[in-house]
Amino acid sequence: MRELWQVDASRRVAILFCLVVLMVSEPSTRAQNTTNEREFPQSKAVVGKIVGQLQSSASGKLPVLDGFARTGDRALDHYSRGYYQCSATVKSAPSGGSRVQVSAKITAWYADEVGGESGYQVLPSNGRLESDFLDRVVEALAGSIATAGATAGALPRKSSPALLAPTISAPEPGDGESGGRAPGSSLSFKTGIISSEHPASPATQKAIVDKHEEELTAQAKSLAEILRNTAHPANLVAVKKQGTPILTSPNEGAKVVFLADAEDEFEILDKNVNWVHVRISRLSRGWIRRSSLELPEADTPIAASSDAPQPAGVPTFQVRDEQTSTFPGAWEPLRGKTVRILTVQKTGGPSSNANAKMDFAKALFEKEYAELVKAPSTTAGVVLIFDSEDGGMVAAPLLTLQAWKDGTLSDQAFWRRCFFDPPKMFTPSTTGSQ
Numbered sequence: 004m005r006e007l008w009q010v011d012a013s014r015r016v017a018i019l020f021c022l023v024v025l026m027v028s029e030p031s032t033r034a035q036n037t038t039n040e041r042e043f044p045q046s047k048a049v050v051g052k053i054v055g056q057l058q059s060s061a062s063g064k065l066p067v068l069d070g071f072a073r074t075g076d077r078a079l080d081h082y083s084r085g086y087y088q089c090s091a092t093v094k095s096a097p098s099g100g101s102r103v104q105v106s107a108k109i110t111a112w113y114a115d116e117v118g119g120e121s122g123y124q125v126l127p128s129n130g131r132l133e134s135d136f137l138d139r140v141v142e143a144l145a146g147s148i149a150t151a152g153a154t155a156g157a158l159p160r161k162s163s164p165a166l167l168a169p170t171i172s173a174p175e176p177g178d179g180e181s182g183g184r185a186p187g188s189s190l191s192f193k194t195g196i197i198s199s200e201h202p203a204s205p206a207t208q209k210a211i212v213d214k215h216e217e218e219l220t221a222q223a224k225s226l227a228e229i230l231r232n233t234a235h236p237a238n239l240v241a242v243k244k245q246g247t248p249i250l251t252s253p254n255e256g257a258k259v260v261f262l263a264d265a266e267d268e269f270e271i272l273d274k275n276v277n278w279v280h281v282r283i284s285r286l287s288r289g290w291i292r293r294s295s296l297e298l299p300e301a302d303t304p305i306a307a308s309s310d311a312p313q314p315a316g317v318p319t320f321q322v323r324d325e326q327t328s329t330f331p332g333a334w335e336p337l338r339g340k341t342v343r344i345l346t347v348q349k350t351g352g353p354s355s356n357a358n359a360k361m362d363f364a365k366a367l368f369e370k371e372y373a374e375l376v377k378a379p380s381t382t383a384g385v386v387l388i389f390d391s392e393d394g395g396m397v398a399a400p401l402l403t404l405q406a407w408k409d410g411t412l413s414d415q416a417f418w419r420r421c422f423f424d425p426p427k428m429f430t431p432s433t434t435g436s437q
Contacts, residue, residue: 041140073127109132240269242263253290276322294325332424372408399422
């Protein structure tokens with residue numbers, strides 16, 4: 004029994020030794036075992052300033068998802084156009100320092116070639132983005148320390164998280180024995196190995212840092228090459244501004260499906276001179292103003308009055324801007340009323356002339372009227388502004404457009420009921436070949 008008691012006592016001493024090591028270890032060291040949370044000895048104010056600076060650049064596109072997102076029910080190779088955003092919170096730690104918690108949101112486009120369930124989905128992060136953000140906090144804090152102590156030469160010229168990781172000295176047993184380790188040796192919680200009490204030489208530290216930098220540079224070049232070689236799909240549009248409305252129909256008064264964020268991308272289903280029909284997700288659809296989108300490079304604005312090619316020597320036009328606003332004039336039929344305003348610019352050919360402008364105006368009036376009658380609207384008319392020295396403005400009330408399209412008004416009668424400013428810029432068309 005005495006021998007058994009001695010064995011148990013030895014075990015108790017070993018257990019107490021391990022507990023003491025854990026109790027004296029700094030919270031910041033233990034917290035590094037998690038990928039999304041870490042403690043620092045600096046105050047909340049100091050760390051919060053660093054985190055605020057880093058968080059402004061903690062989002063962007065992912066050239067690849069493998070290595071950043073966890074694989075779920077669907078393989079990652081079915082996803083594309085990955086985007087990430089890291090958010091961090093800083094709290095005061097009981098130890099007097101601060102605790103940083105990071106979460107990463109990853110979204111990507113899922114292409115379902117069979118079930119028609121394509122759309123943007125949220126993917127779980129594997130912790131790499133969070134860990135990388137926390138490493139950047141360590142580097143930034145180390146940089147500030149290096150700046151403060153540069154005169155005294157307290158730190159090497161280059162710093163690295165691996166070199167600046169805390170090294171915690173384990174206490175010795177009460178009887179003074181070293182427990183098989185040399186006195187003064189320490190446990191490196193960063194690497195998980197026992198290191199000598201003597202630090203590495205400056206040359207060794209510099210070699211480690213240089214190698215780390217070379218690896219990061221090579222990885223950045225590889226990712227950039229992948230990004231360059233990834234062809235951007237030609238059937239996608241990107242939203243220009245935050246809070247862009249997506250509507251249920253191509254009409255200003257239509258119900259808003261939701262407000263899109265800047266750089267959101269959607270698949271093109273259809274488009275016309277003013278609107279683009281997009282797939283939101285699965286069976287959900289919506290319409291976005293064409294002027295609110297960045298179209299694919301291969302896409303060109305509608306610049307002709309018909310699908311037929313323009314004959315040589317005839318100027319061509321295209322719509323550059325669209326808005327719904329109050330009529331910008333004193334013409335009684337539209338005074339103070341809400342109208343659709345389209346700004347038109349010449350894109351090619353010789354100097355614009357009245358006949359060419361009237362031909363283009365006629366085509367735009369037809370297209371705009373077709374859009375306005377698809378859904379109830381408070382729009383009272385359509386205004387075209389030709390933005391050039393020899394341009395001008397032409398406006399038509401909605402009732403006049405309706406009578407013209409119903410066949411009640413001829414082309415010449417229709418033009419006589421329109422507003423021209425100045426009239427001389429449109430004179431040949433108002434009296435001639437319409």
